[in-house]
Amino acid sequence: MQPTRHRIRTSGSSRRIGALAALAAVALAALTTASATLPTTSRASAGPVAAADRSALGPCRIASTLGIQMSEGVPTPPGYSRSIGEVRALNLMIDFPDAEGSGPAMDRLAEFFPQTADWFRTSSYGRLSYRTHTPVTDWLRMPMAFAAYGIERGSPYEPGYRRLVQDIVQAADSRVDFRAYDLVNVLVTPNAGPSALDTVLSVTFSGNDEAPLADGVPLANTSFIYSRQDDGSGSYSETGYRVLPHENGHVFGLPDLYTSEGAGAVGHWDIMSEDWGANNDLLGWHKWKLGWLDADQIGCASAPGTTEYALTPLAIAGGPKMAIVPLTKNGGYAVEVRTRAGNDEAVCQPGVLIYRVQSDVDTGQGPVAISDSARNSGGCTRRPNVHAELSDAPYQPGQSFVDQQNGIRIAVIQEDGEGTYRVRVTRS
Numbered sequence: 001m002q003p004t005r006h007r008i009r010t011s012g013s014s015r016r017i018g019a020l021a022a023l024a025a026v027a028l029a030a031l032t033t034a035s036a037t038l039p040t041t042s043r044a045s046a047g048p049v050a051a052a053d054r055s056a057l058g059p060c061r062i063a064s065t066l067g068i069q070m071s072e073g074v075p076t077p078p079g080y081s082r083s084i085g086e087v088r089a090l091n092l093m094i095d096f097p098d099a100e101g102s103g104p105a106m107d108r109l110a111e112f113f114p115q116t117a118d119w120f121r122t123s124s125y126g127r128l129s130y131r132t133h134t135p136v137t138d139w140l141r142m143p144m145a146f147a148a149y150g151i152e153r154g155s156p157y158e159p160g161y162r163r164l165v166q167d168i169v170q171a172a173d174s175r176v177d178f179r180a181y182d183l184v185n186v187l188v189t190p191n192a193g194p195s196a197l198d199t200v201l202s203v204t205f206s207g208n209d210e211a212p213l214a215d216g217v218p219l220a221n222t223s224f225i226y227s228r229q230d231d232g233s234g235s236y237s238e239t240g241y242r243v244l245p246h247e248n249g250h251v252f253g254l255p256d257l258y259t260s261e262g263a264g265a266v267g268h269w270d271i272m273s274e275d276w277g278a279n280n281d282l283l284g285w286h287k288w289k290l291g292w293l294d295a296d297q298i299g300c301a302s303a304p305g306t307t308e309y310a311l312t313p314l315a316i317a318g319g320p321k322m323a324i325v326p327l328t329k330n331g332g333y334a335v336e337v338r339t340r341a342g343n344d345e346a347v348c349q350p351g352v353l354i355y356r357v358q359s360d361v362d363t364g365q366g367p368v369a370i371s372d373s374a375r376n377s378g379g380c381t382r383r384p385n386v387h388a389e390l391s392d393a394p395y396q397p398g399q400s401f402v403d404q405q406n407g408i409r410i411a412v413i414q415e416d417g418e419g420t421y422r423v424r425v426t427r428s
């Protein structure tokens, strides 16, 4: 079995926010959820986008790139959980002889549900029905002490996690039919391991076809949630669950958008970038990748000349949502409208968000970069754990994004008073 390539985040070396030391410590901790997957997968079917209309959007369907662990390409490769229709999540609460669950296991479950299911219903416009299953309602006691598994920040799948998964399967097998589920959430007792303020251990192993078998199926898409994601702002009861939709995002094939530099690439515009603090949504690109947008909701500006699009707010169901401006077979720009609605509760400056997507840049390396319409402005938010500088990134009527090298101009023409923005794309 190939070793799982796993990125380890270390704070300290590359921070650029020294002036905000107290916040920075929290912010960097917030960025430390991780993903890991094996590069080769063979199971399950491709994402729903694979079956969608290919013709009109052909040049804008930036394909997945070989050799990339988790790619932004469309469609998502096989092996991940499906992201539309009924998705059955098996939830198992586990504790250890040296870290016994301090309250009822169902209280641990209640930290994440129904919020996580609600989050996916809202973000997917009702296309993902997240079904929460808890066939075991008390703590599953592991046979070894937590420390004995050797689980630390950035631990690889081997050998600690493999042993842990084997022990979970053994403890649960008489009461759980593992064939009945699309993904697994392991909710670890929060007193095992360090506080999330110090080290975020939460991790997902996705598309992992070589995972241990349970009832004959590999536990290929499994998220592990540790500690409590309490950011110190007193908002834990409202926002603490958000680590789970982030980790489940990996189960559906989404990469991490934060980098070793922090959240400076995407800010609070996607839960794969920031999963602490106020609620946020996914980028339109991710919604398309997950099968939550239809081909007729997306414009493809691939031909030379000028094309106009009337884009409606991404958080509101229905209507045109995104324009894509392809550059190469591995990348292009995406254009969408973000407002304070739905899961996007921290938006302080509505407008047209423009970003570059690259399918040949791996998870955690910056596969998406937002273009900031107001560089070095300091942003428009003071909310804790919301990346401030990019909070006013959206372009306003009268503003244009220009990529001279590629002969591209994206101009925001007007807003109709109800959140629909007219955008003009010119390719020379």
Ligand SMILES: [Zn+2]
Pocket (backbone or CB within 6 Å): 033, 034, 035, 246, 247, 250, 255, 256
């Ligand atoms: Zn992650």
